[in-house]
Ligand code: ZN
Ligand code: FE
Ligand code: FE
């Protein structure tokens with residue numbers, strides 16, 4: 001399914017908290033262009049959450065540790081341009097690597113974050129599961145085994161308790177491979193952990209534009225979240241200004257279908273709930 005382009009529908013009750021900046025080397029656009037897009041879409045709030053730095057990762061798709069001040073300045077420019085009508089939130093999309101807890105705690109102290117999104121890309125030291133350059137490893141390893149590795153990492157990220165929002169829950173399906181049978185065997189322990197920890201989950205529309213052709217997470221996962229009363233945010237994972245709030249009317253419908261009546265917002269790490277209309 002490909003739900004097509006944005007309408008200029010005025011998403012006045014909605015926020016988009018997952019977006020990137022050119023500091024990650026695979027996104028484009030100025031702070032002004034992203035803010036203008038958010039204003040055009042009529043969003044209530046806009047959040048920036050670029051790929052966070054790590055002293056232990058030297059991949060080519062995140063800001064460097066010493067670029068953090070530049071990132072904070074980028075968000076300041078967005079805030080200046082937005083003015084009082086559009087709150088711009090300061091977030092970060094963090095990878096969770098086992099053993100990196102103390103680095104995350106250091107990083108947390110370096111800015112006044114509104115929220116962090118916890119994401120799993122790495123399922124082994126040298127394997128980011130969403131990297132198309134090494135997607136062949138899924139076939140080599142086997143889909144069941146790959147899913148097992150991924151969800152084990154995801155569970156550890158949730159249980160770390162360091163994230164307000166968990167990012168693109170079933171990213172492992174990006175290239176369209178899924179194990180046979182009822183996939184809730186993978187989802188249930190993660191949803192239970194999110195309920196224990198008290199974090200929110202995102203409904204990320206980027207998957208509609210990937211081989212899997214589905215939002216992250218799948219509808220079955222989202223239904224489990226709604227049943228467990230896991231707070232939800234909608235997100236586009238924009239890597240370009242024109243992707244801000246992309247497919248949000250479809251996402252809103254999907255959330256309503258799952259049983260959601262409210263969406264979460266974050267400021268200074270504090271959550272508030274707002275009616276979903
Ligand atoms: Zn990215
Ligand atoms: Fe990501
Ligand atoms: Fe992202």
Ligand code: ZN
Nearest residue numbers: 093167168237
């Ligand atoms: Zn992402």
